[in-house]
Amino acid sequence: MPPDRNAPYNRTVEVLASKLRRRQIVGSRTTALETLLVLRQVVSKARFSNFEQLVEIIKTVGHRLVEAQPKEHSVGNTVRKVLHHIREEYQTATRGTSIATPKAQFSIAKFVLQGQPRKQITSALKSENRGTLKENDPDDPDSFARSLKPVLMEALQDVLDELETVYDNVSKNAKDHIHSDEIILTLGMSKTVEAFLKTAAHNRNYTVIVAETAPSYEGRQMAQSLSSAGVSTFLVPDSSIFALMSRVNKVILGAHAILANGGMFAITGSQIAATAARAHSTPVVVCAGQFKLTPLWNLYHEYAALDFGNPDEVLGFEEGQLVDKVDVVNPYWDYVRPELIDAYITNDGDHPPSSIYRLLKEAYDDEDTEL
Amino acid sequence: MPVPSLTDPPSTSTPAAAPAKPQGQPSQKSMTKAERRELQEKQRAAKAALKTQQPQGGGGGGGQPKAPKNPAAPPKKSQSAETSKQGASAGKDAITTADDTTGGNAVSRSLRIFSHFGLPKQVSHVKGDIHPAIIRLGLxxxxxxxxxxxxxxxxxxxxFKSVIQDYTTPPNHTLSRHLMTHLSPQITHLVSARPMSVTMGNAIRQLKLEISGSDIDMVEQDAKDALCLKIDNYIRDRIIYADEVIQDLAGSKIKDGDVILTFARSSVVEKILLNAYGKGKKFSIIVVDSPPLLEGKALLNKLTSGPNPIPCTYALLPALPSLITEVTTVLLGAHALFSNGAVYSRAGTALVAMMAKGHGVPVMVCCETYKFSEGVMVDGFGKNESAPMKVTKSTGRPEAVSPSQTLEILNPLYDLTPATFITAVVTEVGLIPPSSISSIPLALGKTIL
Structure with a gap:
């Protein structure tokens, strides 16, 4: 279906798409939130007379947003999540009319195939009959939409709530991961890690070493923020990560996107920090919300960069005589292999990298992997 | 009117002394004699308490050396007539003290861990008979x-050559016995400016050996000339010629089409690269750099400034994983080499060697034999040095942060690369695996080292 240029939601979609394209909106959580708000408008304004139409509309909008900024993976993830929830609600709502499904029998094969036992239990509980939904009613084409929309808005609100409480939920077990008198190494400025460390500081007395994370030097912000929260903080250049690693008890990193194989994209410097940690057998823990789970495999960026930052940050024009003779590289993300990561701390519990694929199966529907 | 505190020496550190000050006390003049006496008693008691406290806190004293220098909150001030101002300052002090007691545990613990990083002190005013050349060098x-x-x-x-030339043996002394006592304050002065490097240590040890071995019967000027010649020979043989041999050896490992990666700036690596490129080898260079010193920019300038600039790529350390795949050889410099094969070098070197090792890229460390140290080192944390704030190049949008009660800024200058990350060490006696480092001084005849 070609994008409906005259649809009432078109303007909001276009505004977000261009903001993403111009990188006026960056950061996984911000983009996820914005995407969700746009999708909510789309659902509330869209006209559809059967479920397939609705899914198609959302997919089209999702496609436009992902095309606008393919490097912000959480946009696509949010669209997938919304589709998943909508399908779930639809199935719950229509269960009454559909042919009674044979009583679910426990089978290992099914368990593995579906990979979503938990979700089924909750949906089974909710399945009070909401009355019959009539699709493609020729007399009143909007009747289907009218009766389904309230349920859908509820589902979207659930996703929104999850996003809004993500930091609290990630950090709720912080004190189980950080113990008294530990020395933690972190880098960059991840909001999730910041919340996690600050929460842990309520119960524990520990020290954080923050690497500056050149060339963005986001670590400085992080160090300032942590120290103002009363955490004993040390700010060091990236070069001393190896020298200090022997005294570090745990490395806590943030993520940009968690991939299906259990690896992740994270701010540059994460790879060297994780490798140095492995050389010293120091555990590496990643704090991230579930919206960062991405059903992608990193096939094309085994080591190299995914995105590039401004070379001016590395070699500015004050080094004028050098600028035209030298190539300057400033990759923005690192790919960190799953073998270098010990655990993911998410808002839905802690997981080893090897079980990320299962979380993905639970969170998204297979048909949405390609938007 | 006898002002009580003025007769006492100033109290040592601000926070500890603060609680003794009664807050919002009335000015001296409005006090009765009894009140004044009471105040004096209180201050005495506080001082006594402070003295008993101090030995306990000694362990955490590593980060505090600058505190006593601050003539902060001198007792004089507390006697001033400005009651309101004084009350406020006393209140502030009390707050910082409260912070100390709550967060004190963590802070002192961290201080203890990093205490040996000891920031280089300001070059203290010159004590004793220091030669101007040494004073200049210290700066x-x-x-x-x-x-x-x-x-x-x-x-x-x-x-030292000019120190020796300007030296005259005092009467009733011999040069071979007395010159060293003349040199040691000079060395102490240099060390106070910046901790001594291993190379300096080795050279000075050699110099001591030469001095003590110089002939007693020689005319003084001849003896001094002989020593200067020895020094010249040391520089020539162990550094200049050694570098030339290393240039040839390492240069022979560079082939056309290679991509050489190097970190920060090493004088030997710079010469190797320029020399090899001058010989017509076609290769490109990746210069990886990192704060605090950003020395790679100087290397980049040297490599590209000639009439025939070498193709260079410049990146900061975090970008290393993205670049390492295309690299064929890693060339690194060294500050010192320990007999267990560990390389003590500019902070970040270990990360570069580690990533290269992980990707199967050979790592060659270029190092003259006079940099060998007899000791063994297993951890770069134990012996390190922190770069002073004034030399760290502050770059980047978010302005450099300033240290505070809970925030400290640390700029370690060195790290230790374990021998396992190193493929070969290029010395003037050949390419040797790091495991054989310990045999080199013996092979050279240990007396030289």
């Missing part, structure tokens, strides 16, 4: 104007 060292193991060693030896 250059502390400002990091002369930086790098080779440069510092050559500069030190050259300065």
């Amino acid at each position: 250059l060292f502390s400002e990091f104007k002369i930086c790098g193991a080779n440069a510092r060693c050559i500069a030190t030896l050259t300065a």
